[in-house]
Amino acid sequence: MERRLAAVLVADMAGYARLMEADEEGVLQRQKKHRRDLIDPQISANRGHTVKTTGDGMLVEFASAHDAVRCALAIQKEMPGREADTQEQSRIRYRVGINIGDVVFDGADIFGDGVNVAARLEGLAEPGGICISGIVHETVRDRLGESFRDMGSQRIKNISRPVRVWQWVPDARPEREPPEAALQQRVKYCTSPDGTHLAYTTIGNGPPVLKAPNWINHIEYEWQSPVWGQFLNEFASSCSLTRFDQRGNGLSDWEVEEISEDRMIDDMLAVADAAGLDRFALFGISQGAAFSMRFAAQHPERVKCLVLLGGYVRGRLQREDPEADRFYQIGYNMIRDGWGSPNSIYRHFFSTTYIPDATAEEGESFDELQRLSTNTENALRIMEMNAVIDATPHAGNVRTPTLVLHCRGDRAVPVEEGRLAARLIPGASFVELPGNNHGMVGGHPGFQEFFDEAMPFIRRHTE
Numbered sequence: 001m002e003r004r005l006a007a008v009l010v011a012d013m014a015g016y017a018r019l020m021e022a023d024e025e026g027v028l029q030r031q032k033k034h035r036r037d038l039i040d041p042q043i044s045a046n047r048g049h050t051v052k053t054t055g056d057g058m059l060v061e062f063a064s065a066h067d068a069v070r071c072a073l074a075i076q077k078e079m080p081g082r083e084a085d086t087q088e089q090s091r092i093r094y095r096v097g098i099n100i101g102d103v104v105f106d107g108a109d110i111f112g113d114g115v116n117v118a119a120r121l122e123g124l125a126e127p128g129g130i131c132i133s134g135i136v137h138e139t140v141r142d143r144l145g146e147s148f149r150d151m152g153s154q155r156i157k158n159i160s161r162p163v164r165v166w167q168w169v170p171d172a173r174p175e176r177e178p179p180e181a182a183l184q185q186r187v188k189y190c191t192s193p194d195g196t197h198l199a200y201t202t203i204g205n206g207p208p209v210l211k212a213p214n215w216i217n218h219i220e221y222e223w224q225s226p227v228w229g230q231f232l233n234e235f236a237s238s239c240s241l242t243r244f245d246q247r248g249n250g251l252s253d254w255e256v257e258e259i260s261e262d263r264m265i266d267d268m269l270a271v272a273d274a275a276g277l278d279r280f281a282l283f284g285i286s287q288g289a290a291f292s293m294r295f296a297a298q299h300p301e302r303v304k305c306l307v308l309l310g311g312y313v314r315g316r317l318q319r320e321d322p323e324a325d326r327f328y329q330i331g332y333n334m335i336r337d338g339w340g341s342p343n344s345i346y347r348h349f350f351s352t353t354y355i356p357d358a359t360a361e362e363g364e365s366f367d368e369l370q371r372l373s374t375n376t377e378n379a380l381r382i383m384e385m386n387a388v389i390d391a392t393p394h395a396g397n398v399r400t401p402t403l404v405l406h407c408r409g410d411r412a413v414p415v416e417e418g419r420l421a422a423r424l425i426p427g428a429s430f431v432e433l434p435g436n437n438h439g440m441v442g443g444h445p446g447f448q449e450f451f452d453e454a455m456p457f458i459r460r461h462t463e
Contacts, residue, residue: 006103007068007136008110008118009048011096012057014127022090030092034082039075046071051110057094057122061110065100065132065139072096072130073146073168079128080170097121099133117163120156124372126169134164151372152220153187155254162199162251187219187251190274192267194258199251200244200271204236207462208280210272212288212295213246213264215354215382218373220251225365227355230442238455241283242275248382249374259381261389264291265298272302281458283307285439286413287315289404289421290391297397305461306402306425307454310410310438312417313424315389319417327353328387335383339376353412354438362441395424402428403457407446409436429457 013019019027043050043060046067051059062068076096083091099121101114117133125131130148132140137148146168153162185201192198201219222228235241245252247267248259256263268291272280282303284292289311296303316324334349351358351366358366374382402425406418415432422430431453435445 002105003112004103004105005100006110006114007062007065007098007100008103008114009060009062009068009072009096009098010057010115010118010122011060011072011094012054012122014093014095016056019090019092026090027092030083030086034079034092038078038082042071042074046074051108059110059115061103065098065136066143068098069130069132069136069140070144072098073144076128076130076168076170093127095122095125095127096130097123097125097132098130098136100135100139101133113159117156117159120154120159120163121165124151124154124165125167129167129169131165131167134166137164137166150224152218152224153251154372155251157254185220185223188274190270192247192263192270194256194263194266196247196256196263196267197253198244198247198267198271200242200275202240202242202275203232204238204240206239207458208277209235209239209241209283209458210268210275210277210280211241211243212268212282212284212291213244214285214288215350215386216249216370216373216379217243217245218250218369219243219245221369221372225369226362227358227366227369227439227441231440231447234442234451238451239281239458242271242277242280244271245373246382248378254375254378259378259385261291261294261385264385265295268295269299269302278302279304281305281307281462283309283454284311285309286311287386287389289313290315290389293391293398293421293425294394296400296402297394300399303400305400305458306398306428307458308402308404308418308421309440309450309454310406310413310418311404311421312389312413313391313395313421314417315387317387318390328383332380332383335376335379339371339379355441356411356436357444358437358441392424395421396426398425398428401457401461403431403454404428405431405433405450405453407433407435407437410438411436412438 047063048060097118099118102112103110103114104112121131148166148168151165151167154165156163185203187199187201189197247256282292289308316328351363404418404422406415408415422428433446433449440447440450
């Protein structure tokens with residue numbers, strides 16, 4: 001066996017099983033023609049060597065990263081024209097991942113971290129797109145006349161370190177300029193009592209605030225999102241905000257034995273200790289509100305005040321509400337059947353529920369954040385955990401000043417759940433915000449009103 005550094009390209013056909021089921025003969029004929037007329041000639045022209053092929057993809061070694069990326073761009077740019085006469089839902093689209101890494105050559109096959117990372121990058125790419133690792137981007141940037149968008153660091157299965165990812169897609173929207181606070185962010189790691197590694201960061205100056213975990217997080221990529229970027233920037237302009245990726249998603253450990261409410265409380269305490277937060281304001285969105293109530297009840301000496309947004313005391317399966325039960329079952333099926341699908345309609349179910357007033361760009365960004373931040377298994381585990389939360393026993397034991405805010409048209413969590421939290425927590429104040437969104441999106445109703453209420457409350461109780 002021989003070991004050396006190599007540029008590796010991994011490609012596959014998006015939605016292969018679905019395409020084959022619909023028109024097996026037609027797909028195979030078109031695939032064969034694409035290989036003969038486009039793919040194989042481009043690999044040869046760019047000094048590539050096809051190591052192996054599968055029914056829907058291939059593994060290719062190149063002499064340089066520049067050759068690999070140039071080959072991938074040539075193929076991906078020409079493919080839309082070659083499939084233009086085929087109906088949209090039946091078109092062949094490839095996903096490509098490229099990495100430079102240590103590779104073991106064993107006869108006609110290759111193995112190693114370089115291959116594993118390239119395969120994971122291919123899975124992150126949009127259909128018709130290319131994902132490259134940070135080392136590849138450093139090698140080819142400004143040399144090919146193409147723009148790659150920073151996707152932040154990503155967890156790679158069986159690779160201990162996060163990998164920086166950059167993506168190219170046809171007709172990409174202009175890259176958002178990251179806020180100043182994003183450039184100052186430094187990701188750190190701490191360990192929860194059960195050994196789970198948690199990624200956390202602190203940004204901004206002012207009163208200390210710990211953000212409880214919510215649905216799906218990615219503390220780096222959230223800055224790229226029009227859904228989260230402005231919200232985080234506004235928060236960081238007034239507070240010192242510590243936030244972390246909950247276990248099972250983002251840059252924290254994905255392969256964990258337990259995802260539960262108990263472990264979330266452990267994780268919150270571990271992050272607070274690692275970040276040097278003695279006493280702080282606690283901020284909870286959605287299910288993070290339930291975690292925050294329990295944390296404040298169990299650790300009153302650490303929490304100066306609570307701010308809860310769009311939160312609930314009871315998970316969907318605890319409300320004795322047929323509509324909530326139906327939503328849970330539909331959502332569960334959507335995740336199970338299509339979370340990793342190239343068809344975004346499955347994840348779009350959550351986007352349109354959480355931010356129904358979103359623009360197309362905002363909805364696509366939220367969908368992409370979900371896709372990149374976790375896998376199907378963990379999304380299901382997180383949803384199951386959230387559905388059975390019941391913070392009712394803890395809400396009545398909260399003794400810290402509490403502000404509860406909720407958008408009146410929230411479709412993900414009815415405003416009645418927010419009112420219930422305010423009734424159960426002794427002395428809590430309730431503010432109904434305008435709008436239909438579950439979270440606060442810049443430029444939408446409720447955004448400025450939230451900060452007008454929350455920031456003075458936090459300053460008043462943390463000074």
